[in-house]
Amino acid sequence: MRRHESAAYRVAVRMLGRPADAEEAVQDAFVAAWRALPGFRARSRFSTWMHRITINRCLTAIAARRAAPAPLSGAEADPGHGPLEAAAAREGTRAVTAAILRLNPEQRVPLILRELEGLSYDEIGEVLDLTPAAVKGRLHRARLELVEAVRPWR
């Protein structure tokens, strides 16, 4: 379970931006995974399954932020000054981090799994229940949006 912890946390931080939110999402994901274990089908890989649960928790958190009243929703609209941002040492990675947080979740997820976690198109398809072709399409769009978002910073 430990080896899944760091991967889950990395993905959650990139998804949500704020470490505190990521920690909460990962804890929720582990609790959910443990409870759902009897239903786990070993034909999908455990890491894939864990990614799926973590991502679902993050998406729930993002949706909750949007539904929340003004003070909280501001964090999603302006993710550029979170603690993670401050921690990013270089200007370039900082710009990429902010740009990723501005992508809509549908594009953010495949981009993070491919570019930051190094999953194959097939693996991402398994996590998201998409064909590799659909993954490729979303990823391409996500990359173009990323380029668009990063350019003004450069």
Added chain:
Amino acid sequence: MSPVDAVLECGRPLGPLVEQAAEGRPPVDPEHQAACRHCRAALAELDGIWTDVGDLAREEVRSQSDLVAAAMRRIRTDAGEQAPPPPAHPRPPVATRGAGEVVLDGSRGTTHIAAGVLAAIAGRVALATPGVRALGAERRGPRRAAPHVELARDSVAITLELVVELGPPLPALVAAVRAAVLAEVAALVGLARVRVHVTVCDVAVER
């Protein structure tokens, strides 16, 4: 204009250049690219962006807190109250005994499944269970295959030895492992009369 339709000053679409930079794909039109300053400028910019993406991917991201332990504490608080639900499979056929094999009788022939297959399934499922660190027998060398499978006349007993992490209540952890093994054996092999004996033989204490 949507980024998807973005076009360079030379009339070429930006999309293929992005894939070229991101995935290291060969250029779609190498001759044009070599000659075109717009394409080369765009590519240089994209390569710069993907260098940053690569740097970000290599950046160490680590939580200050022990998230597994925190999750385990939460599970501990309310475990015991809810036993894992029984597998939702219809009653599969009952096994009969063979020599180290489970035999499934069918009208169009018999199917033999070696005990080792059941052991492999059980081991994989157990290891995938959060809270389980290792199969106990592994530590005693390869001599004793883990887990152990016993075949009786019309039932199967699988014996597992586990090294676990301290955190969740052990009966709840064992129940989760047992339910997962039973569900998997029922799903993959079609066996119903299976008993899963579990020994928690050690705890992992590091970290």
